[in-house]
Amino acid sequence: MSNCVTRQFNRAAKKSLKRVRPTSDRAQKAALLKKPSSPSPLNAKLRGELVEMMFMLQASLRGLIVAKPYGDSRRYDFITDTDSGPRLRRVQVRSTTHRSGRGYIVNATCRRHSSNAVYKAREIDFLIAYVIPRNVWYVVPVAALRTNTFRVYPDGCRRGAPYAPFERYRAAWHLLGATEAIPGFDYEPAPSQPRSATGTQPTDQAVAGRGK
Secondary structure, eight states: OHHHHHHHHHHHHHHHHHHHOOOOHHHHHHHHHSOOOOOOOOOHHHHHHHHHHHHHHHHHHTTOEEEOOSSSOSSOSEEEEETTEEEEEEEEEEEEOOEETTEEEEEOEEEETTEEEEOOTTTOSEEEEEEGGGTEEEEEEGGGOOSSEEEEOTTOOTTOGGGOGGGGGBTOGGGGTOOOOOTTOOOOOOOOOOOOTTSOOOOSSOOOSOOO
16 A cells, blocks of 8 residues: 555656756747747728728829718629719729738639629629738729639739739729829838849839829
């Protein structure tokens, strides 16, 4: 009996020593080098609301009139108008942080009959895609949407233009009827970006309306 009690006592003592064993030098260095945890990401709802507000600002700075329909039962988020013509355009705003290779993936679908389907011309006129990490906007006509997702290359595509067909819509605000910026306002500059394969640094639309 005494031997059994002794073995149990020894096992308990070893466990307690393991719990209070001092941290090794390697573990201490690893703890110091460990990066602090980043704050929790925004949920999809809040991120969408912030991107919509950013779109309203960017569109308004370019002279567009922006209206938002009451409720959220429509496929589009906004209606844009201009002073130069009677055309109203239905706009759906999307954002992405989904990196794939050198590009970013944009979702071009909506919920229809319990499944996802690509937007159609009877639902929207343009899909606005905002690449959050690069602060770059794409103004894509609905006729260009053929698949559930499409890829954009704000950092440039090494394989050239044929493999990046949506780059023609980068900062294409003129497709919405934008003509000039409101005087006295500057566009928010894009953050620093990696250079593309051609050696040029991609930027958003040239700054307009800046005092000289």
